[in-house]
Amino acid sequence: MFILLIILIPFVLSLLALAIKKEKILGIINAFGYAILFGMCLLFTKNFISGGSVPINLWKTFYIDSLSVFFILTTAIVALAASIYSVGYIGVEVKEGVISARKAGGYFHLFNLFCFTMLVVPLLNNLAMVWITIEMTTLVSAFLVGFHNVKESIEAAWKYIIICSVGITFALLGVIFFYYTSSVNAGINSLNWTRMIEGAHLFDHNVVKIAFLFIIVGYGTKAGLAPMHNWLPDAHSQALSPISGLLSGVLLKISLYAILRFVILANIALGYAFCSKLLIIFGLFSVAVAAGFILVQRDLKRLLAYSSVENIGLATLGIGLGPYGGIFAGLLHIFNHAVVKAFMFFCAGEAVRVYRTNSIFKIRGMLQCMPFTAVAMFLGLFALVGLPPFAIFISKLSIIISAFKGRYYFVSALMLIFIALAFAGLLHHITRVILGNKPQTVERPKELLSTKIALLFLGIFILGLGLWTPPVFCDLLTNCQKIIFSFAENPGH
Amino acid sequence: MSYIFAYKIMCLGKTVELAAFVISISTICIGSFIMVARMKALTQIIGLLVMENGIFLAASAIIGGMPFFVEIALFFDIFVFVIIIEIFVYKVNRLFTHIDTSRMKSLKG
Numbered sequence: 172m173f174i175l176l177i178i179l180i181p182f183v184l185s186l187l188a189l190a191i192k193k194e195k196i197l198g199i200i201n202a203f204g205y206a207i208l209f210g211m212c213l214l215f216t217k218n219f220i221s222g223g224s225v226p227i228n229l230w231k232t233f234y235i236d237s238l239s240v241f242f243i244l245t246t247a248i249v250a251l252a253a254s255i256y257s258v259g260y261i262g263v264e265v266k267e268g269v270i271s272a273r274k275a276g277g278y279f280h281l282f283n284l285f286c287f288t289m290l291v292v293p294l295l296n297n298l299a300m301v302w303i304t305i306e307m308t309t310l311v312s313a314f315l316v317g318f319h320n321v322k323e324s325i326e327a328a329w330k331y332i333i334i335c336s337v338g339i340t341f342a343l344l345g346v347i348f349f350y351y352t353s354s355v356n357a358g359i360n361s362l363n364w365t366r367m368i369e370g371a372h373l374f375d376h377n378v379v380k381i382a383f384l385f386i387i388v389g390y391g392t393k394a395g396l397a398p399m400h401n402w403l404p405d406a407h408s409q410a411l412s413p414i415s416g417l418l419s420g421v422l423l424k425i426s427l428y429a430i431l432r433f434v435i436l437a438n439i440a441l442g443y444a445f446c447s448k449l450l451i452i453f454g455l456f457s458v459a460v461a462a463g464f465i466l467v468q469r470d471l472k473r474l475l476a477y478s479s480v481e482n483i484g485l486a487t488l489g490i491g492l493g494p495y496g497g498i499f500a501g502l503l504h505i506f507n508h509a510v511v512k513a514f515m516f517f518c519a520g521e522a523v524r525v526y527r528t529n530s531i532f533k534i535r536g537m538l539q540c541m542p543f544t545a546v547a548m549f550l551g552l553f554a555l556v557g558l559p560p561f562a563i564f565i566s567k568l569s570i571i572i573s574a575f576k577g578r579y580y581f582v583s584a585l586m587l588i589f590i591a592l593a594f595a596g597l598l599h600h601i602t603r604v605i606l607g608n609k610p611q612t613v614e615r616p617k618e619l620l621s622t623k624i625a626l627l628f629l630g631i632f633i634l635g636l637g638l639w640t641p642p643v644f645c646d647l648l649t650n651c652q653k654i655i656f657s658f659a660e661n662p663g664h
Numbered sequence: 665m666s667y668i669f670a671y672k673i674m675c676l677g678k679t680v681e682l683a684a685f686v687i688s689i690s691t692i693c694i695g696s697f698i699m700v701a702r703m704k705a706l707t708q709i710i711g712l713l714v715m716e717n718g719i720f721l722a723a724s725a726i727i728g729g730m731p732f733f734v735e736i737a738l739f740f741d742i743f744v745f746v747i748i749i750e751i752f753v754y755k756v757n758r759l760f761t762h763i764d765t766s767r768m769k770s771l772k773g
Contacts, residue, residue: 299734303741310748317752325755332749333708337699340715344692347719351726362734 173215174227174235174243178290180208181250185283194265194275198258201279202621205247205254205286212247216240220646234296234365237650242293242428244647245506248632249420249513250286252625253413256517257282259619260413263524270318278318278411285311285417292425298346299362301429302339305393308422309335316410316418327402327409334402338392342429345385349436352378364432371439379440386433387449393426396487397457400480404464407476408529412520415472416513419479424505427486434490435655443494450491451582455589457484462589465596470529471519474600475512478555481593482508485570488586495576498652500569507562507636511554514629517622518548522604525616531600536609543618545605547626552601554633556594562636684725691718705753709746716742 184204191197219240226236261278264270270278288308295301309332317328349367353359356378357370392399403423407415434446461481468474486508489501521544526534537545554561567590574583636644695715699708723730730738 297734299730300737303737306741306745310744313748313752317755320755320759322759325752325759329705329752329756332752333699333712336712336745337696337715340712340719344719344722347723347727347730350723350730354727362731 173211173218174294175229175233177208177211177215177243178287178294180204180211181283181287181290185280185287188276188279188283192272192276194272194279195258195262197276197279198254198261198621201283202251202254202258205251209247209251212244216244216647217643220643220650228296228365231363231365232296232300233294234363235294236654237647238428238431238654239293241502241506241647241651242424243290245424245509246286246289246293246421248629249417249509250289252513252517252629253417253420254282255621255628256416256520256625257413257621259621260411260520260524262621263619274318278315281311281315282414285315285414289417289421289425293428296363296365298349298364298367298432299343301432302343302346305390305426305429306336306339308425309339309393312410312414312418312422315414316406318411318414319409324409327405331402331406334399335393338389338399340389341385341392342389345382345389345433348378348382348385349374349433352382364436367436368439371436374436374440376441379437380445383433383437383446383449387430387453390426390430390433391453394423394430394487395457395480395483396453397460397480397484400457400460403480404473404476407479407516408470408472412472412516412523415475415520416516419476419516420509420513423479423483424486424509427483427490427505431490431655438655447491447493450487451579454484454486454488454491455582455585457481457487458586458589458593462592462596465593465600468596468600469531471522471531471534471600471604472516472529474531474597475515475519478515478593478597479508479512481589482512485567485586485590488582489566489570489573492570492573492577492579493655495573496652497570497573497577498655499648500566500573502648502651504563504566504570507566507633510629510632511551511561511563514551514626514633515548515555517625517629518544518551521618521622522548526610526613531604533610534604535607537605539609540613540615541618543623544626547630548601549605550630551633552597552605554637556597557590560637561633563633565637681725685722688718688721688725691715691721694718705756709749709753713742713746 184201187200188197226234228234261275265272265275285308288304288311292301292304295304313328313332316331317324350362352374353367353370356375357373359366359370388399395403407419410418437446458481461477461484464477465474468477486501486504489497489504491497521541522534522537523529525540528534537548554563557563557567571583574586692715695711695718698711698714702708702711
């Protein structure tokens with residue numbers, strides 16, 4: 172019941188956004204709302220873990236286990252940072268006349284609805300309802316991508332909505348095939364995940380294979396896996412910066428969550444080998460494609476978007492290497508990447524706001540222009556490429572370790588090469604942005620307090636998790652790993 | 665191709681089910697073809713709706729339809745999709761002066 176109160180907060184806030192006219196007050200109320208949400212999530216997680224991580228099943232509609240809790244926690248953290256960042260960002264945009272005060276209200280309304288749909292997805296038990304809510308996230312965020320109503324942003328929003336909807340339509344076909352085999356072969360006439368898992372060992376092998384292919388292509392489109400990633404850089408570069416952070420930090424992961432639920436079902440029916448092979452191929456291909464595009468990028472936010480493709484590929488690879496501790500590494504990577512990428516998008520958003528361009532060649536000398544953001548971005552860059560004291564280093568290392576453990580030497584060699592390429596590309600582009608002399612035309616702006624708070628808040632997680640993993644968080648991840656394997660250990664074949 | 669898919673993989677026995685399923689798979693293929701081949705914004709939407717139709721036909725052919733609540737929710741979802749996409753068509757038409765999506769080429773690489 173408590174968890175339902177949590178997801179009610181963004182809904183209430185979205186209604187408030189329609190009622191309150193002053194955007195400054197609205198932004199602050201919004202940030203407070205998300206702070207409460209984050210606090211409640213922490214409390215819930217602590218109680219959940221200390222209560223022995225027993226899955227909660229409410230009226231057969233909501234099903235909450237460690238996996239759901241993990242994704243809700245990630246969403247809550249990134250959403251809180253984005254809402255703090257929005258206060259200053261939207262305030263300045265309104266002051267400069269880029270958007271009207273009425274539109275700012277609309278922004279907060281959509282922002283809250285977007286967070287609401289993303290928080291609901293991990294709670295649902297019914298797989299078709301999961302599909303519907305994921306489609307809803309696309310529809311709500313399309314307006315946020317095309318917010319500025321200029322040619323580029325409308326083009327990005329159009330691509331986003333069309334490509335994601337088609338992709339997700341294929342996922343629906345996959346869901347229907349799963350439903351078919353569960354009702355015909357296992358006699359379970361229900362789309363509830365908890366029911367389907369009981370009969371999953373009776374599923375027909377061929378149908379499950381086809382269905383899982385549809386699922387991974389469909390939800391993979393939304394997650395930004397490589398051959399279907401075309402919408403991602405457009406949408407991320409044209410969206411407002413707080414939204415870019417949310418899109419890249421959480422939205423991609425939410426559809427990965429949907430894939431994970433089906434991975435569990437398919438594992439029971441087929442054993443891990445089939446899913447593992449597919450996930451490794453898609454993951455590796457994403458890393459490869461993204462590494463290539465990172466090297467030749469000319470747009471700061473697109474650069475970060477391609478880095479998201481790379482990291483989501485790594486996380487998928489980690490999940491594919493599941494039997495060798497890869498699930499733990501993959502989920503840890505999902506969390507770390509969500510935090511770091513939101514951090515980087517906020518820094519880049521500040522740069523884009525001050526320089527009024529996205530081009531890497533025109534943004535120069537950030538260090539002279541806005542010292543705090545530039546230093547933060549420099550540290551964030553080191554965290555993103557995976558240098559030691561930061562958290563991503565640990566998750567990347569453990570993905571590589573699990574690849575070696577599984578004797579995937581070729582895969583790990585390729586992965587290392589592509590990671591090195593992406594490392595070089597990111598370092599090259601972003602150091603040029605930060606260092607150098609600033610153009611004469613750009614004056615030194617005042618750095619916003621809300622941005623600093625948001626960056627510091629995310630910085631705690633980036634650095635803190637690198638140095639020390641809280642036992643509660645560790646338990647949570649271990650439980651997730653157990654969920655994925657506990658069912659697969661007693662196969663029916 | 666749809667026939668082979670239906671016959672070999674899904675192992676559908678009854679003729680009626682088989683025929684309906686073959687038709688639905690073909691509909692989905694045609695829908696995706698329309699989306700890829702046509703350049704107008706509206707025809708792309710039509711392609712997507714054709715695909716959705718095919719999927720509903722598949723669902724009712726092989727398992728006799730989804731649970732009631734799910735179907736209502738799906739219907740609502742597609743309804744919202746159409747409304748939102750129409751708003752975007754309006755915006756595209758105003759900004760690009762035509763609903764030809766091949767004019768969208770400023771975002772690359």
